[in-house]
Amino acid sequence: MASLDDLPLRADLVGRTPYGAPQLDVPVRLNVNENAFPIADVVADDVVAAVREAIAGVHRYPDREFTELREAFAGYLGHGLDASSIWAANGSNEVLQHVLQAFGGPGRTLLSFSPTYSMYPLLAQGVGSAYVAAPRAADHTLDAATVTAAIEEHDPDVVFLCAPNNPTGTAMGLDVVEAACDAARGMVLVDEAYAEFAHDRSQTALSLLGRHERLLVSRTMSKAFAYAGVRVGYLAADPAVIDALRLVRLPYHLSALTQAAALAALRHAPTMLARVDELRAQRDRIVAELGRMGFSPFPSDANFVLFGGVADPHAAFEGMLADGVLVRDVGIPGTLRVTAGTPEETDAFLASVARLAPSPRP
Incomplete structure (x- = not known):
């Protein structure tokens, strides 16, 4: 069986890795900005x-x-x-x-x-x-x-x-x-x-x-x-x-x-979009709660939140994964990204990340 190195690959593709985020079977998947709600x-x-x-x-x-x-x-x-x-x-x-x-x-x-x-x-x-x-x-x-x-x-x-x-x-x-x-x-x-x-x-x-x-x-x-x-x-x-x-x-x-x-x-656009407002509310809740915990969330107009103040993103990622919560390390130093999910998924994320928080703000 040939390996990739044995193939006449284009020179500009040698050493490259394909795009992709972890696809793991965990209870709370908040890593790829999916809509948390199934269609009606x-x-x-x-x-x-x-x-x-x-x-x-x-x-x-x-x-x-x-x-x-x-x-x-x-x-x-x-x-x-x-x-x-x-x-x-x-x-x-x-x-x-x-x-x-x-x-x-x-x-x-x-x-x-x-x-x-x-x-x-x-x-x-x-x-x-x-x-x-x-x-x-x-x-x-x-x-x-x-x-x-x-x-x-x-x-x-x-x-x-x-x-x-x-x-x-x-x-x-x-x-x-x-x-x-x-x-x-x-x-x-x-x-x-x-x-x-x-x-x-x-x-x-x-x-x-x-x-x-x-x-x-x-x-x-x-x-x-x-x-x-x-x-x-x-x-x-x-x-x-x-x-x-x-x-x-x-x-x-x-x-x-x-x-x-x-x-x-x-x-069914109005029905399909009805849950968007719920996700916006969860996003804003995540921003507020992360700020109270001492993290530095960036303002977001999307269905996810990038937050700084993470001393060791890899360790934080693994710690939340052990709790069954999958987030995303996007490679920006000191940060992680989390997708806004259902209220229950937000609860699970906030409970997990709280254990990794810097000093809470008054």
């Missing part, structure tokens, strides 16, 4: 019925343009969008991959701002793009001047702005997006995977699409819609951008079953 029975029944109906036609290829789904996403997003401005794929990572396949590639550069989503450099490498990570402020915020200066310095072909940012949960003002669009000659993508969890959901880059033809805004159904296992991501942009993405997608890339399941969920 009424939604599940509609999804099953829709998939069953779609199965009758799976001997034929699905709608290559997934027109009905694009119309549904446009209706959900609002902002005057229609199907011509919508793209979708198997998770938002594939959406981002399509963007880099179309606008990145060898000899081109992707710029983002670190710490941010760890898939960005991997996606860039996959298409042969150079990746540049400009620094955020110490509190992980990002302002217009910083973005403009980085774009002027590196002259990227593509800019990725994560808002709210993963893994820090940091919000980002629309003035930062405007500054990026004004400074960049290439494409600017705002990754809004966690937008539905924001304190102010009106602050979305979708409102800027009409003014910037090279602006793209990506979303996912994995988080707010509790659809992580279905794998559906989507994007809004100028229709010309959508035409560009058609050039790189694989034929019939969204299966008939995926389209049916996504459409069924969108028909």
